[in-house]
Amino acid sequence: MPKTVQIRDIDDDVYAALARRAAEEGIxxxxxxxxxxxxxxxxxxxxxxxxxxxxxxxxxxTADALSSLDDWRGQWPDARR
Known part of the structure; x- marks a missing residue:
């Protein structure tokens, strides 16, 4: 049996974005x-x-991953200073 869901306190800009997206899809x-x-x-x-x-x-x-990427890619062009 279908259920009803109600969402309260949606910001105006969020609702406007939803309305625009729905209109684009014709729904x-x-x-x-x-x-x-x-x-x-x-x-x-x-x-x-x-x-x-x-x-x-x-x-x-994250620091280890970025360090490994820097090692793999080499020095950035603007890092020569």
Missing amino acids: SVPELLRREAARLASRPSVAEWLRRTGRRPSQIS
């Missing part, structure tokens, strides 16, 4: 939100995806 805002909710519900969460694929979150820090 109503509720239909746009219905489609997006169905799409969101059909996708696994990140935790579920990690569990399904057997992957684990990376233990590599």
Whole structure:
């Protein structure tokens, strides 16, 4: 049986963006939100995806990743000063 969902306190600019997007697709805002909710519900969460694929979150820090990329790419052209 279909359920009704009510969203309160949507900012005016957010609603305006939803209305523009719905108009571009030739549908109503509720239909746009219905489609997006169905799409969101059909996708696994990140935790579920990690569990399904057997992957684990990376233990590599952002600083280490950026350092490795810098080593691989070499010095930036404007870093010659």
